[in-house]
Structure formats: C-alpha cells, structure tokens
Amino acid sequence: xxxxxxxxxxxxxxxxxxxxxxxxxxxxxxxxxxxxxxxxxxxxxxxxxxxxxxxxxxxxxxxxxxxxxxxxxxxxxxxxxxxxxxxxxxxxxxxxxxxxxxxxxxxxxxxxxxxxxxxxxxxxxxxxxxxxxxxxxxxxxxxxxxxxxxxxxxxxxxxxxxxxxxxxxxxxxxxxxxxxxxxxxxxxxxxxxxxxxxxxxxxxxxxxxxxxxxxxxxxxxxxxxxxxxxxxxxxxxxxxxxxxxxxxxxxxxxxxxxxxxxxxxxxxxxxxxxxxxxxxxxxxxxxxxxxxxxxxxxxxxxxxxxxxxxxxxxxxxxxxxxxxxxxxxxxxxxxxxxxxxxxxxxxxxxxxxxxxxxxxxxxxxxxxxxxxxxxxxxxxxxxxxxxxxxxxxxxxxxxxxxxxxxxxxxxxxxxxxxxxxxxxxxxxxxxxxxxxxxxxxxxxx
Numbered sequence: 001x002x003x004x005x006x007x008x009x010x011x012x013x014x015x016x017x018x019x020x021x022x023x024x025x026x027x028x029x030x031x032x033x034x035x036x037x038x039x040x041x042x043x044x045x046x047x048x049x050x051x052x053x054x055x056x057x058x059x060x061x062x063x064x065x066x067x068x069x070x071x072x073x074x075x076x077x078x079x080x081x082x083x084x085x086x087x088x089x090x091x092x093x094x095x096x097x098x099x100x101x102x103x104x105x106x107x108x109x110x111x112x113x114x115x116x117x118x119x120x121x122x123x124x125x126x127x128x129x130x131x132x133x134x135x136x137x138x139x140x141x142x143x144x145x146x147x148x149x150x151x152x153x154x155x156x157x158x159x160x161x162x163x164x165x166x167x168x169x170x171x172x173x174x175x176x177x178x179x180x181x182x183x184x185x186x187x188x189x190x191x192x193x194x195x196x197x198x199x200x201x202x203x204x205x206x207x208x209x210x211x212x213x214x215x216x217x218x219x220x221x222x223x224x225x226x227x228x229x230x231x232x233x234x235x236x237x238x239x240x241x242x243x244x245x246x247x248x249x250x251x252x253x254x255x256x257x258x259x260x261x262x263x264x265x266x267x268x269x270x271x272x273x274x275x276x277x278x279x280x281x282x283x284x285x286x287x288x289x290x291x292x293x294x295x296x297x298x299x300x301x302x303x304x305x306x307x308x309x310x311x312x313x314x315x316x317x318x319x320x321x322x323x324x325x326x327x328x329x330x331x332x333x334x335x336x337x338x339x340x341x342x343x344x345x346x347x348x349x350x351x352x353x354x355x356x357x358x359x360x361x362x363x364x365x366x367x368x369x370x371x372x373x374x375x376x377x378x379x380x381x382x383x384x385x386x387x388x389x390x391x392x393x394x395x396x397x398x399x400x401x402x403x404x405x406x407x408x409x410x411x412x413x414x415x416x417x418x419x420x421x422x423x424x425x426x427x428x429x430x431x432x433x434x435x436x437x438x439x440x441x442x443x444x445x
Contacts, residue, residue, distance in 0.1 A: 054244075054247050055244060057101070057102055057247075058103060058104065058162075058163050058240070058244040058247045058248065059103070059104050059163065060097050060105075060107070061106070061160065062093070062129070063111045063121065063153045063165065064110055064132065065144070066137050067144070068137070068140065068142070068143065068213065068215060069169060069171055069173070070137065071212050072210035072213065073210060073232070073234060074087060077135060084209045087133055087208075091133060094108075097126075100251075102247055102251045103252060107123060108129040109122060110129065111149050111153065111166075112141045112142065112143070113142040117145075119149050119153075120144070121156055143173050145173065145179070146168075146186075147186040147189065150166065150187070150191055150237075157239070162240070163238060163239065163248050164237070164238065164239040165236060167234065168235060169234050169235070170233075170235045171403070172217060172414065172419070184422040184425070186422065188422040190422075191423065198264075199245075200242040200262070200264035200265050201262070202237070202248075202249050202261070202262050202263075203261040204237075204259065205260075206234060206235075206259070207231040207232060207233050207234070208231065209229045209231065210406075212226065213225070213227075214226070214406060216414070217414035218401075218404045218414060220404065230406050230407050231411055233411055233413050235413075238253075242264065246320065249322065250322075256324070260322065260392070261392045261394075261395060261420065262322050262324075263423050263424060264427050264430065265321075265322060266434060270318060270435045270437060271317040271364065272298070272314055272315060272317070272365075272385070273296030273314070273365075274296075274297045274300050274312055274314055274439050275313045275314070280355075281312075281370075283312040283313070284310065285305065285309060285373075287302040287310045287444075288300065288301055298438070298439055299441070300312070300440070300442075301443070302443070302444055304374055304376060309372055309373060309374035311347060311371065311372050313370050314368070314437065314439060315362065315365030316365055316366065317365050317366050319366045326351075326367070328367075331367065331369075331387070332349045334388060335385060335386070337371060337383065337384065337386070338382075338383075339373075339384070340378070341376060341377055341378030341380055342375065342377060342441070343373065343377070344371055344383050345371070346371060348369075349367065349368070349369050350368050350370075351366065352366050356368075376443055379443040380441065380443065381440075383439045384437065384439075385437045386433045387433060387436075389430065389432055389433065395420050398411060398413055399415065399417035400415075401414070
C-alpha cells in the first residue's frame with residue numbers, strides 16, 4: 001500500500017511540474033483600445049524543427065496603419081478607376097483571413113495615434129477594415145511612430161496568442177527628429193518580447209501605385225508631395241511562433257512578393273539521408289552505407305580513386321522551410337558544404353519532380369544535393385550540407401537616406417536598413433545556419 005501511495009505522489013509531482021504559471025511584471029507603454037479583448041495566457045513558443053507538423057489553423061490579428069501617409073495607397077473607388085496593387089493585395093489578404101480555412105480566430109485593428117501621441121489599436125469588423133481599403137481614409141489621422149506601433153501590436157497579439165500581420169509603409173515619423181538616430185535600437189526595444197518568447201519575424205516588401213499626398217521622412221526641400229501613380233513601397237510583417245508564421249506566409253498570403261526576409265527561423269534538424277540504392281540517383285565510385293538496413297543512411301563508407309571521385313546524393317525534406325528558401329536557384333546560390341577529413345563540393349541541387357514524388361522511397365524528400373568527394377585526408381570525417389542565415393540583398397537596395405522625392409528615386413524607404421538592423425539584433429545569438437545536415441564517413445576497406 002505504501003508503494004502505491006509513493007507512486008501516486010510521484011505522478012502528482014510530475015504533472016504539477018508540467019503546468020507552471022508565468023507572470024510578466026515588466027512595465028509597458030500605455031495602449032488605447034476601443035473595444036474589449038478576450039485575454040488569453042501568453043506562452044513561450046517551443047523551438048521548431050523542420051519535421052514538426054505545422055498547425056492546421058492559426059489565430060491571426062491584422063493591423064492596418066491608417067495614418068495620412070497611407071491614404072495614397074487607398075484612393076476612393078470610382079467607376080472606371082482601377083484599384084491600386086495595395087488595394088487588390090490587401091483585399092485578398094483580408095478575405096483569406098476572414099473566410100479561409102487556415103485561420104481560426106481573427107481580429108482586425110486600425111492602427112493610429114491619439115492626442116497624447118500614444119498608439120491606438122481600434123478593433124473593428126472585417127467589413128469596416130474592408131471599407132477603409134476600398135473607400136479610403138476620410139479622417140485626418142496622425143501616424144504612430146513606428147516603434148510604438150510595433151510594440152503595441154505585438155503585445156496585443158501575444159496577449160491573445162495570435163500571429164501579428166502588420167501592414168504599413170514603415171515610414172518612421174517621430175515628433176522628435178533625434179529619434180531617427182536611435183531607430184535601430186528603438187525597433188529592437190519595441191520587439192523585445194519577440195526575442196523573449198522565441199517568436200519569428202517574416203518581412204514581405206511590395207510596391208503599389210500611390211495617388212495623393214506623400215509624407216516623406218526627410219522634409220527638405222518639400223514637406224509633402226503630390227503623387228500620381230508613382231510606385232511606393234509597403235510592407236507586411238508577420239510575427240509569431242515560427243510554424244504559425246509559416247502557415248500565414250505559405251497558406252494565407254500564398255503569392256508572396258520576391259522581396260522576403262526571415263528572422264528567427266531555425267531548424268534543429270531536417271529529415272535527410274544519403275541515397276545510395278536509388279536508380280534515379282545512382283552514386284559514382286566506391287561508396288556504400290555502413291549499415292545495410294539503415295534508413296535513413298547517415299554513415300557511409302567511401303574511397304575516392306585518383307581517376308574516379310566519389311559522387312552521391314543526399315535527399316533532404318525542406319518542405320517546411322519558408323517558400324523562398326525552397327527555391328532551387330536560392331539553394332544553388334546559398335547552400336554550402338563543410339567537410340572534415342575530405343575535400344568535398346556540391347555538384348548539383350535539384351527539386352523533386354513528379355516522377356520522384358511518385359517513388360515511395362523518395363517521396364519523403366523535397367530536394368536533392370549531389371556531393372562530389374575527390375579526395376580523403378583522413379580515415380574518417382564528416383560532410384555537412386549547410387544553409388547559412390543570409391541577409392537579403394534587396395534590403396540595402398530599398399533603403400535610402402533621403403526619401404523626399406520618390407519620383408526621382410522610386411521603391412525606397414527611409415532608413416529601411418536601420419529598421420531591419422533592429423530586427424536582426426533580436427537574433428544575435430541565433431545559429432549561423434538555418435539547418436546543418438551531416439553525413440559521417442569512414443574510409444572504405
């Protein structure tokens with residue numbers, strides 16, 4: 001009987017350890033809300049792995065900045081007048097959030113500033129937000145300084161366990177011009193909860209025709225300009241747990257623009273194997289799996305000859321990576337091979353075609369990397385296929401120190417590079433690689 005009591009006591013202690021209440025006593029800036037929100041306990045997201053199944057549905061909050069500077073993206077509709085690219089894309093986004101099968105609970109917020117320069121997140125219906133996009137912004141609405149808007153939106157979504165989708169031109173307009181100097185640090189500070197709670201950030205950049213008054217960050221020589229269809233950048237930021245962010249980018253947004261940046265995306269492992277028995281990827285030279293029945297095969301024996309280097313293919317399942325990282329051209333440009341005990345290089349990178357997808361033993365892999373090993377320098381070692389964290393080149397191309405005349409210098413955002421530097425600082429302790437898949441080898445007899 002005493003043994004039974006001891007067992008029950010141990011089980012109770014174990015279970016109680018699984019449910020620990022966390023509190024956050026940090027002071028936050030005031031946020032004005034115009035409707036009550038149902039509070040949900042916030043929790044830290046677990047680290048994602050590439051073979052972790054993405055959730056079927058996610059909760060999403062959409063935040064649309066409705067400052068005067070955004071009016072030109074949403075001109076009033078009229079018969080015979082075409083919608084802007086911004087209007088078309090945002091209507092598709094809202095419809096997918098409202099009616100699509102990948103979103104469970106949803107919220108729609110108009111982001112602006114009150115008389116005390118505090119961020120306001122005005123909770124509205126789907127139809128109200130749609131009306132703003134179609135019919136335009138009628139009121140004289142001051143824009144919230146960028147860090148304050150990000151902080152308010154992020155905290156609101158954390159409180160509700162929802163993914164944040166923030167839509168803005170991301171033109172910073174502080175009343176104190178000195179804040180431009182500290183923009184990167186202010187962005188870092190505003191998003192600190194993303195770091196503390198292990199959240200990831202996707203930044204998607206696009207352009208749209210702009211009609212009306214444009215408010216540049218740099219006020220000289222013109223405080224404002226009237227534009228008539230010039231292309232102005234706008235951005236969609238998606239913030240949340242990595243797997244949930246990918247549901248939004250891959251299944252809700254879907255048709256993503258070429259300009260994408262991902263921060264906080266990291267995989268402890270992706271499924272992979274050396275493919276040494278498949279006719280579609282026949283190896284060359286002396287190479288075979290160290291264990292006849294190993295599946296996956298991650299330990300091989302090989303022996304390159306002087307006239308015949310070893311070549312073999314590694315199958316990888318990259319289907320859970322962001323879509324841009326799955327593009328073959330991106331992988332060809334950025335994949336690396338690191339080897340110990342040998343010289344190795346990448347011979348080719350391909351994606352699974354329809355015949356591969358129809359082959360049972362290969363269907364589990366989305367991509368295939370052919371590795372060439374011409375020489376061994378030790379009797380054992382490793383060959384690692386790595387995808388480094390890459391800073392997107394488009395960010396510097398879209399950044400400018402003077403946005404006063406967008407007609408002369410289109411598709412530019414003031415200090416975009418500093419804004420992204422603030423985001424990147426959140427992940428300074430992140431691994432240098434998105435993933436690292438390692439094949440061990442021994443020299444064949």
